Amino acid sequence: xxxxxxxxxxxxxxxxxxxxxxxxxxxxxxxxxxxxxxxxxxxxxxxxxxxxxxxxxxxxxxxxxxxxxxxxxxxxxxxxxxxxxxxxxxxxxxxxxxxxxxxxxxxxxxxxxxxxxxxxxxxxxxxxxxxxxxxxxxxxxxxxxxxxxxxxxxxxxxxxxxxxxxxxxxxxxxxxxxxxxxxxxxxxxxxxxxxxxxxxxxxxxxxxxxxxxxxxxxxxxxxxxxxxxxxxxxxxxxxxxxxxxxxxxxxxxxxxxxxxxxxxxxxxxxxxxxxxxxxxxxxxxxxxxxxxxxxxxxxxxxxxxxxxxxxxxxxxxxxxxxxxxx
Amino acid sequence: xxxxxxxxxxxxxxxxxxxxxxxxxxxxxxxxxxxxxxxxxxxxxxxxxxxxxxxxxxxxxxxxxxxxxxxxxxxxxxxxxxxxxxxxxxxxxxxxxxxxxxxxxxxxxxxxxxxxxxxxxxxxxxxxxxxxxxxxxxxxxxxxxxxxxxxxxxxxxxxxxxxxxxxxxxxxxxxxxxxxxxxxxxxxxxxxxxxxxxxxxxxxxxxxxxxxxxxxxxxxxxxxxxxxxxxxxxxxxxxxxxxxxxxxxxxxxxxxxxxxxxxxxxxxxxxxxxxx
Numbered sequence: 001x002x003x004x005x006x007x008x009x010x011x012x013x014x015x016x017x018x019x020x021x022x023x024x025x026x027x028x029x030x031x032x033x034x035x036x037x038x039x040x041x042x043x044x045x046x047x048x049x050x051x052x053x054x055x056x057x058x059x060x061x062x063x064x065x066x067x068x069x070x071x072x073x074x075x076x077x078x079x080x081x082x083x084x085x086x087x088x089x090x091x092x093x094x095x096x097x098x099x100x101x102x103x104x105x106x107x108x109x110x111x112x113x114x115x116x117x118x119x120x121x122x123x124x125x126x127x128x129x130x131x132x133x134x135x136x137x138x139x140x141x142x143x144x145x146x147x148x149x150x151x152x153x154x155x156x157x158x159x160x161x162x163x164x165x166x167x168x169x170x171x172x173x174x175x176x177x178x179x180x181x182x183x184x185x186x187x188x189x190x191x192x193x194x195x196x197x198x199x200x201x202x203x204x205x206x207x208x209x210x211x212x213x214x215x216x217x218x219x220x221x222x223x224x225x226x227x228x229x230x231x232x233x234x235x236x237x238x239x240x241x242x243x244x245x246x247x248x249x250x251x252x253x254x255x256x257x258x259x260x261x262x263x264x265x266x267x268x269x270x271x272x273x274x275x276x277x278x279x280x281x282x283x284x285x286x287x288x289x290x291x292x293x294x295x296x297x298x299x300x301x302x303x304x305x306x307x308x309x310x311x312x313x314x315x316x317x318x319x320x321x322x323x324x325x326x
Numbered sequence: 327x328x329x330x331x332x333x334x335x336x337x338x339x340x341x342x343x344x345x346x347x348x349x350x351x352x353x354x355x356x357x358x359x360x361x362x363x364x365x366x367x368x369x370x371x372x373x374x375x376x377x378x379x380x381x382x383x384x385x386x387x388x389x390x391x392x393x394x395x396x397x398x399x400x401x402x403x404x405x406x407x408x409x410x411x412x413x414x415x416x417x418x419x420x421x422x423x424x425x426x427x428x429x430x431x432x433x434x435x436x437x438x439x440x441x442x443x444x445x446x447x448x449x450x451x452x453x454x455x456x457x458x459x460x461x462x463x464x465x466x467x468x469x470x471x472x473x474x475x476x477x478x479x480x481x482x483x484x485x486x487x488x489x490x491x492x493x494x495x496x497x498x499x500x501x502x503x504x505x506x507x508x509x510x511x512x513x514x515x516x517x518x519x520x521x522x523x524x525x526x527x528x529x530x531x532x533x534x535x536x537x538x539x540x541x542x543x544x545x546x547x548x549x550x551x552x553x554x555x556x557x558x559x560x561x562x563x564x565x566x567x568x569x570x571x572x573x574x575x576x577x578x579x580x581x582x583x584x585x586x587x588x589x590x591x592x593x594x595x596x597x598x599x600x601x602x
Contacts (some may be wrong), residue, residue, distance in 0.1 A: 012432070015432055016432060017436075019435075019437065020437075021438065022436075024448070028448060089388050138590075142590055143583055148537060148578050149534075151557065151576070151578060153573070155572065157564055162565050169433055169565075195421060205520060211427070255419075257441075258444055259444060263538050266542060267561060271455065281447050281542075282451065282543065282544075284451065286452070289448050292444075296440060300438075300440065301435075
């Protein structure tokens, strides 16, 4: 692997994360008029008296200058201490760990669907376009890519759950937490499918472009003139060279999956990090919001590092340029 | 279909035209998105109410068109901000020295490290500060735009770098032009043409982002309609009123599709080699 480049890349990723953490901190703690808004009701009927306010500010370290506060928060965050939730008074880190399982389950299922459907779909479109010169396959993929996740989630919910009664409407388990594997899968089906939808189209479009470029390349034409079967040309010159860039693409999917999880978990009342995040935002629970924003940015940066490393391993000229054109 | 941007641009123009027509008609008493018809609560689509009525008996057709004005307006602001910031900083970073380039690139990376919906949700939820003074539409547009510029920044920076190495730069410098003038007068205009291809994809992303934020309750808030908060209504009445989801979501889909078709068409115009 491109070991020579890995050091500087890791350093750059670390610097990016520190700047991202500072942006989060500045935007959520320094910028708002009142970081203690969670303790005050919007109509000012519940307020803090000056003594309570001073005590809270001292407890939370808000009486110190901003750079000192940021350094202390970052230092604590690096040791895994993300502070205490305003709402529940429990450690933010522990709440995140508790909610991690359902979100991982949802995303793992979605990634399986993306790889299992998106790749064959893209290759099929590439072959079709090259063989028949038609662009309808491409337009259909683009339409699939443009489908709003939210809309599809609501329509499928209405059709499959409300009208046909085939799948449960929301939640991860039946009320009371019971149910075997079949029930769990039934609950997982709709959220995972809708979360995957957007990325399926993205992967298919990318797979189509790369496979078609290879399929129409000079190498492929040379193989064709030598009498190789079209099928064989397609797998060797279309599919095979695009496998590593496609694997790298999965590293760039993190932000899309994170944003998608927030929406999908809210639609289906899925008890994961997405719903936790939305609840924290609406309750102005600053420590939880910061912890989760930091987690999301950390995952995004790791994802693009992984993509860079994969792209660099496949083609040394590509090192550091894994970001796709879209 | 994807060879020319015309179809996508036509679709967008039609949606924008409908939204503007609704905005112009409501002072005359037509298509009022807030008028309550208490005798027809949750009425399915009919001749009187083409898209049905919502839980308060308001006309969903009027709300969808007016919601389109709000959503498309916020998305347009977000796209304009992303383009302006991305292009200006990208051109600067393209000609800057090592230090300036590193600072700007690292900042762009930091903004890029946040999933846009997650970051915008956190920022809008924190709410207070200078953001609170803005009306909902521009506020959402500004916050969404803040997290969409880094991709365009990278694009313009790379393009400016490429052009800066060309004899064109030497000629301008030899004629006595300063670095900033070279960047903004000679390099940026050339870097802007290829920028037309990713721009519609960014626009489509911002339309989706606005809808997500409105749906989650931190974007444009009811009673003012937006495609996002109309879909939240759709979820609330999911067990009875399908028309609350189908129509606003359908318009949202058409808007995003228009953006993407325009983008794919422009991409094929600018770099025809990409398509066969």
